Amino acid sequence: MKMINWKKWGTLTLVLLILKGLFSFANINQLQWLLTPIVYLVEICTAIDFIWEPNIGYTSYDNIIIEKSCSGGNFFIICLLLFFIKKWNPFHLNVKALKVFSIFIIAFGITIITNTMRIVSAIKLASFNTEITFINHKSSHLLLGSIIYIFMLLSINYLITTKYAEAS
C-alpha cells in the first residue's frame, strides 16, 4: 500500500493557505497587477471602456465593476496547485527555482485568459434582457463563471496528463 506523502501534501496545504491568505488580505490596489491585463483584454473584446478608481477597482459607465472578487485570485491558486501536484515541468528545467518560476508565469497567463473569457461572457450574459425566473442574475453569473473555470481546469488537466502519458 502506497504511503501518503505527508511532506508533499503538508507543503501544498501551506502554499494554499499562504496564497489564499495573501489574496484575502490584499486590497484592490495591491491586486492591480492581476486586473490590469484582464481589463485590457476585456476592453478589446467588449469595446467597453473601464476607468481605474483607487480602492474600488475598474468601473465602466455601464456600471460594470471589476473589483477584488473578480481578480481571478482563486483560479490562479487552484491552477498553481494543479501544476505543483502534477509536478508539471513544461520546459524540462532542472533548476527547482526556475521550474517554480515558469509554472507561476504560465498559471498567471492562463488565469488572465480564463478570467477574461469569464468576464466577457458575463458581460454578454448581463446584456441579455430575457428574464429567467428560476435563476437570478447573480446565480447565473456565478454558474457561468463556474462552468468556464471547470472547463479550463479540466482542459489543462487533460493536456498535462496526456503529455505525461506520451512521455511514459
Added chain:
Amino acid sequence: MQKLHKYRTLFYGITLIIPQLLLGFIFNQVITDDISSEWDTLKNIWSLLLILSFIIMGLDLKQKIENWILPLVIIAGYLIGLFVFFSNNNLINTLSNVVTGRIDYKIIPLYLTIPGILYALIDLIIKKFNPTTHTSNLRNLGYAAITPIATYVVVVVILPSIKKMFFNDLTYSNVEFIRTIIVSIAATLFLFFAIRYIYGYFKKRKTKANNPVLVLTFGLILPFVGLAFNTNIQIFGNFNYPLIYGIVFLNATGLYLLSSPNHKIKLLGFILSSIGTPYVLYFFLVFIPYIPLALILLIALGLGLLMLTPIILFFIQLKALAISFNELKTIYGKNILILISFLAAIIIPTTIVIICQDHKNTISEIIDKTYHYDSDNLIYNDFNISKVSYIVKQMTVRNRHSSFLDSHQRMPLISIYYDWHVFNNLKLSNSKIKDFKKLFLGEEKRINNWQRRVAPTKLKDSLTYNHTTTYITEGDYYETQVDFEITNLEDKGLREFVTEFNLPEDVFITKYYLDIEDRREYGILAEKKAANWIYNQITNQRKDPGILQYISDKRLSLKIFPFKAHETRTSGFTIYHKNSVQLTLNKLTINIPVKARNQNVIEFSKNAFYISGLAKQKLPTSTLKAHYYFLVDNTRLGEDFRTNFKKDYDLFSKSNITNDILYVDADISWNDKPKTKASGFNYIKAVNQIQQLHRNKSEIPVIIVYANTANRFYADKNELYFQEAFPLKNLIEAHDWNKKPTNKFELVTLTIKGVDYHLPKNNIAQFINTQSIDKLKFNSNSNPFYSALQLRLFEKIGASNPKLKRDHWLKSLQQSFSLNILSKNTTYISLETEDQKKRLLKRQKEILNNKNSHNTPSEEVRMSEPYFWLLLIVLLLILWKPKRITKTTFK
C-alpha cells in the same frame, strides 16, 4: 533523531513563523505612509525577532546548539516583543481601520504570538526540565501556586513600599513599567511550572486524562462557573446562550462516559465528546491570548484558573479521545471510528453554518420586504421578530468598533464568521438600520419639531418678482421665466433664505439659476442625496450655493445661502405649464395668468393620458361606491385601538358596505388576524397595497386607521404625502371619523377605448396610464412638455410600488438629466466653484454606482469569481480521476 528535529522545526514554523508573517502582513496593510515612521521601532523589533528565530532554528536543525536554546530564545525574545508592543499601545489608535473596522488590532499580536511562546514553553519543559520524580513534580505545583501570591505581594505591597521609602522621585510611569515587567515574568514562570506539573502528572499517571474527577472539574464545573461568571461582565464575549451550556454538559458527559469499562458506553462517550470537540477547540482559540492575563486574575479570587480551563480542557479532551480511540478501534475498526468522530465533530459547525444561512436569507428578505416589496402581492409574511431583532442587533454592534474590552460584546471569532456569512460585505447605513428597528422591532419615534414641516424662515426677507411668459406654439404650452429679488432686511449677515411652496403636478421647473457676484450660475441637476450632501458641506464652508428640490409630491423647497446684512440677491427659474399658475413663496403670491388653449384630453405617450383641471370640468359626472378598509394596529401598542375597532365595526357591519380589515404589523394580513407582534406598524405598505388594488377599480377606497402613531413606519414618506395622496379626504384617523359611513362619491368619468376611468371632481390635473405598468417605457418626444408629463407619470407609478421604483429609479434620473427638468429624485443646485461641481459629480457617480450609499437601489453588475471552495472541490475531483485511468491504462 534527525526526523524528530525536522518535525520540531516544522512545528515552530507553524506555531510561530507563519503567524508572525501573517502578523506582519496584516499590520502592513493598515499602517499607512503618514504614520509609518511612528511604527519604526516595532517594525524593527518584529524583523529582528524573525531573523533571530530563523538563525536559531537553522542552527537547531543542524544540531549546532543545545536543544533548549531555541525555545528559551523564542520565549525571551517574543515576550520582550509583546512587552514593547503593549508599552506602545497608544500607537494602535493611529490606525485608521481601528475606528471603522471590526477587527481588534490590539488582540491580533497576542493571537499570533502566544501559540509560538506556548509551544516553546512546552518544548523547553520536555527538553530541559522534564519532571522525573513525583516529589519534584509536586514542587512544580507548589511553585505554580506560590508565583501569583508572590507576584501579588511584590506588586501590591513591596513595590509601593520601596517607592515610598527610597524613591520618592520615582514617577508613576516608571513604577508602572517595573510592575508590568514583574507581571510578565511571573506569568511566564507560572505557566512554566503549571505546564510542567500537568505534563509530569500525565506522564506519571500514564494516560489518565479521562480520570472522572479531572473531567468533571475541568469539563463541567469550571466551565459552568466560568460561563456564569462571564454572564454579567462579558469581558471575553457574549456566551449567554443556553445552547452553549447544553454543549458543555454534553461534552462533559461524553468525557465522563469515556472512563466506562463497557465498550458500548465508551463508544457513546466517544461520540458525545467528538460532538463537543469543536466547542473545546473554539474556547481554546478564544482564550489563547488571555494566558498572560490569567495570571493577574489568578491573584484576584483565582479567576485565572477559569481562564486557563479552556486551555487545560483542550489537552484533556485530545488525550482522552486518543486513549479511547486506541481502545475502541480494536472493537469497531479504525475507519468506522474516524468516520463516526468526523460526522459527530461537524454537527456543531454545520449547525452554525445552517443558522447563518437562515439569517442571511432573513436579512435579504427583510431588506426586500422593507424597500422593494411588490404592492400587488397581498400574502402576509409572518416574520419571526426575535430572529429579526437578533440580526438587527448584530448589525448595529457590527457598525461600531468593538474591542475585547467593549461592553457590546459578541461571540469572539464566530461573530467574524457570522458577519462574513450573513452580511457578506453588506454594510447597511444607520438610517436603514433605524428603519428596520422601527418596522420590525416597533422602536417608537422621537418627537422632532421638523416633522411638522413648518417652513422655517431663517431670513427676514423682502421678496419681489417679475415674470415673462412665452407661448410655445409647436408644443402647445407656456414657458414662463420667474425672477426673484430677495433682500435680507436684517443687520446680520450669513443668513439663509428658505421657502417652501406648492406646485401643481402639471407644472414643471427647468433652468434654475442663482446670480453669484456678477455672473448668472445655472443650477446643475443632480441626484437628490448627492446634491444635499454637497449643499450641507458648502453651507459649512460658508460659500454660495442655491438649492431647489421637491420635498413631497406637490411641495418644493428653495434655499439660498448666504446673505450679507441688507444684501439683495437674485434667483429664478423657468416653468412649463398649460394653464394659469399661482405660487405662494413665504407671504408673496405669484400670479401667472395665461389664456387656456387646447383643453382636451391629451395622449402624451402611447396609452398615457393627461387631463388638465379644465378638461376635467368638461367630463360627465358619475357616482361611485365606496369600499372601506380598516387598518387595525396588530402591534403590542395597539390594544386600545383594537378594542375601539371592535366596537365601531359592530355598528359599521350593519351598513352592508363592502369592506376589508387589514391587520397591520411589520406586514399586512388581509381579513385574518395573526398573533399580535412586538413590531412596528407598516403604514406605507398598507396604503400602497390599497392604492395599487384600486388602480383601475370602479370603487373609491375609504381608509380608516385604528393605530398608534408612535410606531408607524412611513419609509421615506411623511404625513403630508398621505394627505396629498388622498384628495377626497378618504384617509381618516379613527378618532376623526364620524362613524357615519359614506357609501357614495361623486366623480368625473373619462372613457378611453371603452374603459371608464374615474377621477376626483376638482380642478387638479390628472394622469392616466391604460397599459400594464410593467410595460411602461419612456418614449422619446420632441415636445418638452410631453416628455415632462412622461417623467411625472413614471414617478407617480413608482411611488406606490417600490418594486417598480427600484426598477425605474435610474431611468427616471437619466430622463430628468437629459430633459433638464426637475423631478422628485433630482435637485437643482447652483454651485460657485468648479471644485464644488467636480465633488458633486464624483459623489453623484458614487451614489449612482451604489458604492457609498445603500439607500439607493443597485444597478451595478459585479463580475465576481466562482467560490473558492467550489474550485477546490473541482481540483480534488480532477486529482482523483486520472489515478484510476492511469491504473487501467497500464494494466
